[in-house]
Amino acid sequence: MAQSIQRAINLIRLAAEHPLTLSEASDVLGVHKSTALRILQTLEAARFVRKTGAGTYVFGSGLIELSELALGSMDLRQFASAHLRALQRQTGHTVHLAQLTGDEIVYVDKVDSPAFDAVKLPSRIGRAVSIYASAVSKVILAHLSQEERDRLLSHVTFERHTSTTFADRESFDAELTRVAERGWATDDGEHDAYVMCVAAPVRDSRGQVIAAVSLTAIEVIASLDQLKEKLPFLLETSALISQELGFTPEHPPAPSAS
């Protein structure tokens, strides 16, 4: 629809793959060299691409910085990173970290399982996760205030993806109540029939639940019950990350002015 922007997008993609010469850029786009040059110059000014000493163009740090900005709370990622990787090693399963950003819940980190099921998991860092058919969403929603929960769920249309999907607000609310009581959530193939998850909440220094850690496996690898056996590791990990964020489980923050 917007031609020149589409061209710029293509060049960014190319530059991400390998260093790009001007001639190659114009060839691929099928435009004159001067056209490609001007696009690249514009992108370069924004540091979306970078010109190397050899005159080739490569993916720029500007975009990398924006990515990290958008993933927000570098703090969370930095603090969580080591624990997530440890959890992966302990359990052997794929580990996700998801966070509430704006009005959606988004994966902010992922540690793949070395098992061959990793490629089959469609989750990607930066992608939004189903808000009513995932373990991480349940954990986060379960600990939100009623208004917040309403805000996030009011526009949702429940689709029955599989036989276990919670297909209306009432049954989903009941599930959230259960999750809030026991402190962790499951996903029994509610989005994809073969994908199982367990998730636990991450709290910040104020005790607010701001994120969730999950273990994921396809049924061929591990049943939901087998995943539940790893719950101690999962809960330990989410507790450790919360601690790094300044959460003190035994001593809730002192009420102001006392």
Add this chain to the structure above:
Amino acid sequence: MAQSIQRAINLIRLAAEHPLTLSEASDVLGVHKSTALRILQTLEAARFVRKTGAGTYVFGSGLIELSELALGSMDLRQFASAHLRALQRQTGHTVHLAQLTGDEIVYVDKVDSPAFDAVKLPSRIGRAVSIYASAVSKVILAHLSQEERDRLLSHVTFERHTSTTFADRESFDAELTRVAERGWATDDGEHDAYVMCVAAPVRDSRGQVIAAVSLTAIEVIASLDQLKEKLPFLLETSALISQELGFTPEHPPAPSAS
């Protein structure tokens, strides 16, 4: 120079900061709403921005994926991550991981020091580092083949940034020889007079040096000698990362066909 691309860039930036409504987008750009809409639609098709359920636009996963692709070797980052953070904790200093990509050396990870000097360090993930005035470059160059080293240095013009900068190829080559012999490198304020570094090499399973880890501090925080005291931690870290990549220090890979 390229107006519509510039506008697209601005919108991406805005979307990275906070969810963006169409009206806000058109206001900021000073264009008609339909114009902003078409730009956003183009970006959305490329997953450079994502449209949320509420109709606002946010930074898209497409760019995040490209960032990670461009940072290359997710392997290296994933394996190194925990060790880098541990090193930061052990030493208290800012930790960098830099990698040879194409014909430049680029920061691929960074763990900030909690000390107040962190903000003064201009290094950024994804940014290229001076190839003749940094400890990480020295370490990597010192272990490259002669041809590779020539390729990377042939187009370089040596500028004397500070009184300690190596300002010509001959003295720099001599420095690289020293670095190769002792196995680690320093940066005695050669780029910025107050910034000190020590760096050590990271090797892959073939024994090739593919990256470098460094400790950085401004002189007010730690002198170069004080940084050198942390060398055991640094060397331990670089060895651990190399091990994770499959490097076996005592048993170099068996020569082929024996």
Add this chain to the structure above:
DNA sequence: GATCTACGTTGCAACATATGCAACGCAAGG
């Protein structure tokens, strides 16, 4: 419950903007 306002979306004509061309500078190679 009706009206109003704000927002996002589409079709179309006019214009501005991006485009291709041609010419130039430059470096590498024959």
Add this chain to the structure above:
DNA sequence: CCTTGCGTTGCATATGTTGCAACGTAGATC
């Protein structure tokens, strides 16, 4: 020395983008 390939600049053209006006919709207000 000439040739070839590369990146870069100025300029006229026309293509693609823009703004307008009108529509649909949803939420707010009375």
